[in-house]
């Protein structure tokens with residue numbers, strides 16, 4: 186005669202199952218947390234990069250537009266390689282008649298240090314960047330009508346990739362160039378700008394733009 190089989194119902198989980206499940210859940214939660222954190226950091230960095238890209242392009246366009254009307258012979262100093270220049274004074278034509286140009290007052294675009302963060306290797310204003318500065322457009326230089334317009338803030342002291350060591354660290358043909366750098370080759374004036382900012386993670390973000398314009402002889 187066949188004995189009836191007795192099946193016992195399992196109640197709950199074994200300790201091993203609980204430990205394993207908890208470990209798996211922990212790993213999953215950690216992975217999700219890290220992914221979220223990583224995504225959040227990337228998002229904040231991306232936002233700052235986008236803002237810098239738009240801002241640096243806007244400034245570059247303004248500088249290029251301002252200088253485009255100037256004649257190459259009126260550029261002071263002559264921003265020749267390998268040093269280039271972080272300041273450029275130019276004159277725009279007032280009138281053109283009988284084959285001759287009457288030049289107007291001088292204007293200047295240059296990199297300037299801030300009074301609150303002078304050129305001393307120290308981040309005096311504690312914005313995260315030592316000796317960062319501004320790009321200034323000065324019209325009617327030396328006249329009673331002189332005006333000064335700040336075109337950009339957060340300008341890196343040296344162009345991205347460049348350190349002050351007598352070398353061309355970023356391999357662009359210029360040595361120790363500033364965050365605003367002009368160089369003239371023939372009638373082609375190249376303008377380079379690096380803007381910097383801290384993103385919401387506290388990380389440094391930089392954006393560099395450049396353009397070349399033809400200046401008139």
Ligand SMILES: [Ca+2]
Nearest residue numbers: 302303305307
């Ligand atoms: Ca300083």
Ligand SMILES: [Ca+2]
Nearest residue numbers: 302308312314
């Ligand atoms: Ca600073």
Ligand SMILES: [Ca+2]
Nearest residue numbers: 353355357359
């Ligand atoms: Ca360089």
